[in-house]
Amino acid sequence: MKKxxxxxxxxxxxxxxxGRRGTAQQDGKAAGPMIPMEVKYATGFxxxxxxxxxxxxIGQTDHFALVHSLDTQVPDGYTKVCVPIGSTICMTALxxxxxxxxxxxxxxKGITGTKNxxxxxxxxxxxxxxxxxxxxxGEFDTETVLAANPDVIFVSPSKRGGYDAIKxxxxxxxxxxxxxxxDPLGQAEWIKLVGMFIGKEKEANELFDGIEKxxxxxxxxxxSLVLSxxxxxxxxxxxxxxxxxxxxxxxxxxxxxxxxxxxxVGGKNYLAQIFRDAGAIYVIDDDxxxxxxxxxxxxxxxxxxxxxxxxxxxxxxxxxxxxxxASEPRNALFKAFKDxxxxxxxxxxxxxxxxxxxxxxxxxxxxxAIFHPELVEADYQPKxxxxxx
Numbered sequence: 001m002k003k004x005x006x007x008x009x010x011x012x013x014x015x016x017x018x019g020r021r022g023t024a025q026q027d028g029k030a031a032g033p034m035i036p037m038e039v040k041y042a043t044g045f046x047x048x049x050x051x052x053x054x055x056x057x058i059g060q061t062d063h064f065a066l067v068h069s070l071d072t073q074v075p076d077g078y079t080k081v082c083v084p085i086g087s088t089i090c091m092t093a094l095x096x097x098x099x100x101x102x103x104x105x106x107x108x109k110g111i112t113g114t115k116n117x118x119x120x121x122x123x124x125x126x127x128x129x130x131x132x133x134x135x136x137x138g139e140f141d142t143e144t145v146l147a148a149n150p151d152v153i154f155v156s157p158s159k160r161g162g163y164d165a166i167k168x169x170x171x172x173x174x175x176x177x178x179x180x181x182x183d184p185l186g187q188a189e190w191i192k193l194v195g196m197f198i199g200k201e202k203e204a205n206e207l208f209d210g211i212e213k214x215x216x217x218x219x220x221x222x223x224s225l226v227l228s229x230x231x232x233x234x235x236x237x238x239x240x241x242x243x244x245x246x247x248x249x250x251x252x253x254x255x256x257x258x259x260x261x262x263x264x265v266g267g268k269n270y271l272a273q274i275f276r277d278a279g280a281i282y283v284i285d286d287d288x289x290x291x292x293x294x295x296x297x298x299x300x301x302x303x304x305x306x307x308x309x310x311x312x313x314x315x316x317x318x319x320x321x322x323x324x325x326a327s328e329p330r331n332a333l334f335k336a337f338k339d340x341x342x343x344x345x346x347x348x349x350x351x352x353x354x355x356x357x358x359x360x361x362x363x364x365x366x367x368x369a370i371f372h373p374e375l376v377e378a379d380y381q382p383k384x385x386x387x388x389x
Contacts, residue, residue: 034066035201040212041186044177045193054196058175059157066196081172084199085151089134093353094187095154095176096122098194101207101358107198110134110148116314118351140166152197184270184277184360185212191358207358214361215277221375222279222368250371252343253283253303253336254310257328261293264302271310274360278367280308296330308370309336310343310385312352319346321388342388343370350384359383 033051048055053074054066065074066083074080089110090096096119099108105121110132117123125131132148135141142165145153154176155163163173174197178190188211195204226248252275255264265271267285275282283302294302303309315323324342325332336342345352356363366385369376 041183042189062175085197087150089150089153091155094178094357097355097358098191102200104198112136182268182270184274188358188360211361219277249281250307252280252308253306262299264294278371280371305335308341312345314347343385344388345384
């Protein structure tokens, strides 16, 4: 009986989806030519513009043609998506951050859960039943997914998965690979992808342009400060690697011991790039990976004398130097610990993953305020990272 009910629900929802999509292409909400979109930093998707359609290539395998009418002829190999979509399910906080920035919570009909979620509007929508919880990756409630009736579902393919059952529903899955980006602006630029699907291209462009300008302006001021003794602070000088300017730049390392290993972000990680742009030298900057697990002794050899130590965790209660030492007594051996220069963000107090992916300019400013405080206003209040007291 349960299986029969599930199948009937699936058929009803699919019919409803088809009916809604057929109406959407005639309601005039997205009339007119496509707004041109440009991808400047993100590497996970590309866009080709046309008056009648927009071709979006995500990774190597997913190709979508965004159209205003399903009658539009598009190149072979592309799956048509009639935009703007009216409903979706988000699988990650990073995806949700795009909808938050675009003031588009009304499009979100499902999320995986509300653990560590701060946004009051989302929480209220969940409480009111406007947004459903579908369960965590690998344990999705397929019936709840179908009942949410999404036009598309944004997914993160390389995570734990569990999408096979969802694929059988016929709901279109759209990869959102922002978490793979190694450039902070590249990660934030995925807001443009969401903007194209929900009909907020103009807003997405304007938001990203502001993020980009604030980030690059501050980055330029940092590099100019670091090179202030140079006779020529030109374009070539501003591209000078910070590793050659050890006397001007503080050093920094990141992470903690967890379950016997220290997960250290590599030199290609977006966090390492933010450190560089904020005028600091990351201790494993020459590492060509996005991250790896190290033994304590290896991390200590790299970071024993580093000036700063960045920590991001979800500590329950007041995180202090005593708590840091209690978690691993050898932590007290680091110079940054002795000098009280631990840079800290508690995810139980700040919506880090919920909104920081689209605020790299603010993350950068938080770090600049610590590494080079003379470059920010005296009364600047950090949003995410502060020196641990």
